[in-house]
Amino acid sequence: MKFYDLVDYILNIILPENLNCFLCDLPISKSNSYSICKSCFCKLNYIENGCKICGKPIKSGNAEYSSRYSDDGEYDEARQGCDFCRKKSFLFDRNISILEYNETSSRIVFKYKYGKRTFLARVISDMMCDILDKKYSDVLANADFVTFVPLSKERTKERGFNQSEKLAKYICKRYNLEAVELIKRVKNTKKLYGLNSADRKKVLKNAFVINPDYRNKLNGKKVVIIDDIFTSGSTMNEISKVLRLNGVFEIISITFLTGEYKK
Numbered sequence: 089m090k091f092y093d094l095v096d097y098i099l100n101i102i103l104p105e106n107l108n109c110f111l112c113d114l115p116i117s118k119s120n121s122y123s124i125c126k127s128c129f130c131k132l133n134y135i136e137n138g139c140k141i142c143g144k145p146i147k148s149g150n151a152e153y154s155s156r157y158s159d160d161g162e163y164d165e166a167r168q169g170c171d172f173c174r175k176k177s178f179l180f181d182r183n184i185s186i187l188e189y190n191e192t193s194s195r196i197v198f199k200y201k202y203g204k205r206t207f208l209a210r211v212i213s214d215m216m217c218d219i220l221d222k223k224y225s226d227v228l229a230n231a232d233f234v235t236f237v238p239l240s241k242e243r244t245k246e247r248g249f250n251q252s253e254k255l256a257k258y259i260c261k262r263y264n265l266e267a268v269e270l271i272k273r274v275k276n277t278k279k280l281y282g283l284n285s286a287d288r289k290k291v292l293k294n295a296f297v298i299n300p301d302y303r304n305k306l307n308g309k310k311v312v313i314i315d316d317i318f319t320s321g322s323t324m325n326e327i328s329k330v331l332r333l334n335g336v337f338e339i340i341s342i343t344f345l346t347g348e349y350k351k
């Protein structure tokens with residue numbers, strides 16, 4: 089058992105996790121799913137109709153092209169996606185997100201990342217797995233490798249854990265898979281929050297390299313990447329670039345949250 093797995097184990101014993109809703113502190117019964125009370129749970133929006141490429145919720149005015157044929161009947165490879173991703177050329181095949189980013193859902197992630205309440209890794213991964221089981225059961229079943237977004241050593245030390253790695257581990261545990269570190273972060277990038285897409289790209293340039301242990305094992309393989317939030321897709325794209333250069337055939341990212349695209 090790794091050191092921080094042990095710490096996690098002990099914390100889970102010391103801190104009882106489901107006596108109160110972890111969002112609003114109201115008492116809830118032990119049987120309550122995900123340790124969230126009913127009124128907080130109602131504020132969460134599951135993404136029912138996500139874009140087939142970027143996973144962002146499709147709402148009116150954000151119509152997805154359902155076909156690669158234009159109105160004139162011409163075939164167009166690029167003609168797919170929603171208003172957000174149609175003109176982007178992502179290097180991954182698809183992102184699947186579970187919940188819409190909103191005030192309540194973002195608080196779950198915030199508490200998980202910064203609140204040292206690591207039992208939330210289990211809550212979040214349970215929420216993710218329940219939807220994967222229902223709607224995307226083939227994605228993990230078909231994957232050759234499941235990996236996560238790496239954090240720099242400095243950031244891992246500062247936070248105490250890598251939030252993506254921990255989610256990937258819990259998700260893999262449920263399906264009897266192994267989460268492996270395919271990618272290493274070689275640049276301690278500053279926080280991306282608040283940066284636009286172009287600036288994110290600049291900051292992330294050459295931030296990732298392949299883990300040499302897997303360099304010769306990726307040709308033609310299918311990879312799933314786990315992360316907490318999908319924002320502009322820049323991080324996923326940079327990681328996908330490294331994976332593609334090493335011959336990976338299919339890349340699907342599975343993320344807990346993504347925001348609605350607003351023009």
Ligand SMILES: [Zn+2]
Nearest residue numbers: 109112125128
């Ligand atoms: Zn609540």
Ligand SMILES: [Zn+2]
Nearest residue numbers: 139142170173
């Ligand atoms: Zn899209």
